[in-house]
Amino acid sequence: MSGDYEFLCNIYGISGASGRHCCLWCTITNEELKIPRTTRQQGTITPRSLATLSQKYSEFEADGSNLKKAKMHDNVIGKVFFDIPLSQVCPPGLHITLGIFQRLFNLLEEECHQLDLSITEPCTTNSGMSFRDYLQAKSTITVTEQEQSVLTAELNQAQQILALLLLNSPNPQHDIRVQNVTRLIHSHSTKISTNNHTIVQNKRIVKQGFEREDGIFVKSLERAMASFHVERQVYHGGSFVGNHIHRALKPENIKTMCNSVIATATSLNNSALQSKADEINDKFMDAFNLFAQCHTIYDSNTLLSNAKINELETAIDAFLRFYRESFTATVLPKMHMLEDHLVPWVKRWKVGCGCMGEQGAESLHAMFNNVERAYNNIVDRIERLSVLLQNHHFKLLPANKSLEPPPLKKRPTKPRD
Numbered sequence: 001m002s003g004d005y006e007f008l009c010n011i012y013g014i015s016g017a018s019g020r021h022c023c024l025w026c027t028i029t030n031e032e033l034k035i036p037r038t039t040r041q042q043g044t045i046t047p048r049s050l051a052t053l054s055q056k057y058s059e060f061e062a063d064g065s066n067l068k069k070a071k072m073h074d075n076v077i078g079k080v081f082f083d084i085p086l087s088q089v090c091p092p093g094l095h096i097t098l099g100i101f102q103r104l105f106n107l108l109e110e111e112c113h114q115l116d117l118s119i120t121e122p123c124t125t126n127s128g129m130s131f132r133d134y135l136q137a138k139s140t141i142t143v144t145e146q147e148q149s150v151l152t153a154e155l156n157q158a159q160q161i162l163a164l165l166l167l168n169s170p171n172p173q174h175d176i177r178v179q180n181v182t183r184l185i186h187s188h189s190t191k192i193s194t195n196n197h198t199i200v201q202n203k204r205i206v207k208q209g210f211e212r213e214d215g216i217f218v219k220s221l222e223r224a225m226a227s228f229h230v231e232r233q234v235y236h237g238g239s240f241v242g243n244h245i246h247r248a249l250k251p252e253n254i255k256t257m258c259n260s261v262i263a264t265a266t267s268l269n270n271s272a273l274q275s276k277a278d279e280i281n282d283k284f285m286d287a288f289n290l291f292a293q294c295h296t297i298y299d300s301n302t303l304l305s306n307a308k309i310n311e312l313e314t315a316i317d318a319f320l321r322f323y324r325e326s327f328t329a330t331v332l333p334k335m336h337m338l339e340d341h342l343v344p345w346v347k348r349w350k351v352g353c354g355c356m357g358e359q360g361a362e363s364l365h366a367m368f369n370n371v372e373r374a375y376n377n378i379v380d381r382i383e384r385l386s387v388l389l390q391n392h393h394f395k396l397l398p399a400n401k402s403l404e405p406p407p408l409k410k411r412p413t414k415p416r417d
């Protein structure tokens, strides 16, 4: 049995990855995900089976089938569809890869965004419009505020001088010094009020922020991804596809991706940014490489030797240890599947997810979409679907074609007199 996680949850009747007991194979809770497998308290988490799933479903039904109470029944809310034991359900390798890669990438992008936010000098090249406007506004505020403090000090001084002049001058109305000081006070007050207006306007722009992808660090990360043909438009909507990740997880591409942060910081010539960029580069190089080591083994479609399986187990533990130590982000249910359920599966069946996972079924999407395009002109939806299925059937088993009745022969038309 294989499929994406949502499908597996549906056919085994559990409420899904967001439930309190999110795992299909065991009853671990969301809070327990953050504890490493080796230090977790033994006995509190039990493996699920078809029998426990059925029992929990009966309890859920007896309790009024109230979805709010699902967590009291290990999040079992539906009947098991097929009598296939959980030991024969392949962990969704492709979706584990997609989920974990997306998480690591989001964390890297967020670090880049934070660096973008910390830049203060205006820079115009290699970034998007909204980011340039944002930096310009930030810089205008700094310059104007400095000017304001000088103007305010001068204004205070001038007001004091004016007071003294008014007291000492015999004819203040015709005193040229009084006139000069009054003129200065007037021009300074006008300038201060204009500046206040400028500051308010620019603060509004800074408050609005900028488009995340316009920032110089995020943009150069995007450019680094594009250099190995993972384009932003393609993963529009925030998700990658399997092929992108295969490419992105190659050692040289991981390097390109992470080094882009250092290259950008160097181009800005700011030492504080450079040391932060070095830190980010080191952290993400390690994280992606450790994950790539796991991915290469579990994603394979060959028989795995015991030595290879042990290597996988060590690689998974090393990745999860590093993730927990280096990031404050939560441990995803998919990371738990990787940590707890992938190795037992591989040990039992000796093959990776490339062979028994959901990838084969996923490729049907593309096949169906291609065929569907050819029959787009059929208006009736049911007829279109039936032709689509028929076509798919013939592709799978060409012998079926011989069962199709031959087309009726047209009667020869009578020649006209």
Ligand SMILES: [Zn+2]
Pocket (backbone or CB within 6 Å): 023, 024, 025, 026, 027, 028, 336, 337, 340, 341
């Ligand atoms: Zn589990």
